[in-house]
Amino acid sequence: MIRNARRCVFALLLAASAAALPCSGVGSHSAQAQEAISPRQIANVPPPMGWSSWNSLAENVNFNTIKAQADGLAALNASIRSGAKYKYLNIDEGWWTSGLRDGNGDFIINVAADGKTATNQWPGGMKAIADYIHDKGLKAGIYIDAGPQGCGKRTDGTHFVGSDFAHYNHDFLQFARWGYDFVKVDFCGGRQADYDPLQAYMAVSQAIELAYAQTGQLLTFSICDWGTIGKSGTPDADEGPWDWGAGVGTMWRTTGDIYGPHSGAPKFAKVMRNFLGNYHPEGQHTGYYNDPDMMVAGMGMTPLQDQAHVSLWAIAGAPMILGNDLSKPLSEDTIRLLTNPDVIAIDQDRLGLQGIKVAESGQQQVWAKLLAGKGQRGVVLFNNSDTAVPMTFMWQQIGLDPRRQATVRDVWGHKDLGTFVTSYTAPSVPAGGAVMLRVSGYEPRAKFVQPDKQAENLGTAAFSGVQSHTDGGYVEISYVNPARNTLRATFVTNDGHPTRLALPPTGTNGRPGVVIAFADLKPGSNTFKISASDGAHSGLKLDSIAIVPGPVRSQ
Ligand code: GLA
Secondary structure, eight states: OOOSOOOOOOOOBSSTTOOOOOOOOOOOOOTTOEEOOOOOBOOOOOSOEEEESHHHHTTOOOHHHHHHHHHHHHHHHHTOOSSOOOOEEEOOTTSOOSOOBOTTSOBOOSBOTTSSSBOOSSTTHHHHHHHHHHHTTOEEEEEEESSSEEEEEOTTSOEEEOOOTTTHHHHHHHHHHHTOOEEEEEOHHHHHTTOOHHHHHHHHHHHHHHHHHHHSOOOEEEEESTTOOBOTTSTTBTOOHHHHOBTTBSEEEOSSOSOOTTSOSOOHHHHHHHHHHTOOGGGOBTTBEEEOOOOOTTSSSOHHHHHHHHHHHHHTTOOEEEOSOTTSOOOHHHHHHHOOHHHHHHHTOTTOOOOEEEEEETTEEEEEEEOSSTTEEEEEEEEOSSSOEEEEEEGGGGTOOTTSEEEEEETTTTEEEEEEESEEEEEEEOTTEEEEEEEEOOOOOOEEEOOSEEETTTTEEEEEEEEESSSSEEEEEEEEOOSSSOEEEEEEETTOOOEEEEEOOOOSSOOOEEEEEEEOOOSEEEEEEEEESSOTTOOOEEEEEEEEOOOOOOO
8 A cells, every 4th residue: 555645536526516636647658668559358257147056045955956046047047138147057065965975085975964864966966967057058066165074064963074185186076077167165164174275275276277187177266265364374374365366266255154044134234244345456357356255136135225236246346146046036126136238247347357446435435347448437326324315426536538528327227328528426326225337438548568677488577667647556467378277477566565467378379468457556657576476487478568547546
């Protein structure tokens, strides 16, 4: 965090009459600066969208209950007019009731916790239900704990069972062979066995890579240690998963459970706790996501709270994993909330970035998300007070040219609101509710800067004199990774706390790919160091770096 630096300071304006303070000017660019060439956005995994069994079924997972949910998810998808749909149907804890393995270490299924009584939980085995899910046009997800003891309890009161270091290679290969596409790895057993989260999840990640090499089936990896901070003396001392998660997994939980199936209706206070606890924009970047947990819209909160909840998940670019019981009809309101293509498009935007808070005053906040395409922004005006208020935001707060016109669309109302200059005022944001907008305006062009120093094949590059005019901002990193796998790199801004980048392959033709990350910039001149974490001969080469205009964080 930069203190005592010149900053762009904007207040949240609750009335259109208030004025914004001007931003400090852009400094002159270094000698190496050049106009942007058209950069190449890497193909990336958008925040996973799907459904998970825990919140509505708890341990009651079997072929029939999962089949009914798969049918329900396919039906819900049919209500999405265009764009991305819910993809993953994830079986959470409870599928491996026996907790036993055979002589090969394979999971014994269709036997109760007593190890004797036959059940018919999974006729045809775990592959048959994955096949059923695939036949519905969905992808299949499964679950295990990183440590030997599961989180939940079986009907006889004993704990479910998980994996452990000795079984990772076997277990993730088994999931891949069964045809699963996604795995959530919990940490109750990991914590109980005193595992270090980073060590355990790195070993799981490697097991997933090995399974991919052997089967061609890649499991999307969801890390679930609820934001555990590593103990001193461990590889992730004082770090949470947002510090190391990118490239170890695709997404990582940042907070405790938003809801439990055995604990009454969902509460909006928990939704807010998880949303705010998930705010680590510097920890994620294109393709790798902070995860504030499964969604609870349509499960007992008020319609306004549900709408605020979905708006906040979408502006955060969070995984949209539902927990509703889809075997029963959803209300029209819930269907409307979960199937709005404009809202989903903001969540799934291909830059894959978390929205940031650009203004706050009392109980009102403005959140904004940098979207793909010049001058595109998602905006949420959130009013957590008990009176409806007008709310205003300025183009400067979302990184758009204040002198030029921008168009504003109300994405919940499916309505173009018109063209405005400098700012937009929503006349009334309901008490405890949110207004969600897509704004299209003009932004200055980015300038690319080449590295000062680069040790080729060591994958280390340094950049200096990179000019910013905001405190915090977006950095577009152009790189070449000729390897076949994603390479991880450490990214240090102004000698601050390192964050991680995961840089997917860019192919062998030498053309660079691009990812965007949020960095702790200071106004004026900035330095960056990027070093490969995956060994000396990675072939990773940094091509250029640019600060791109985007929403400006509020302090
Ligand atoms: C933990 C996880 C939940 C769910 C349960 C299952 O609490 O955080 O999301 O998977 O375990 O027991």
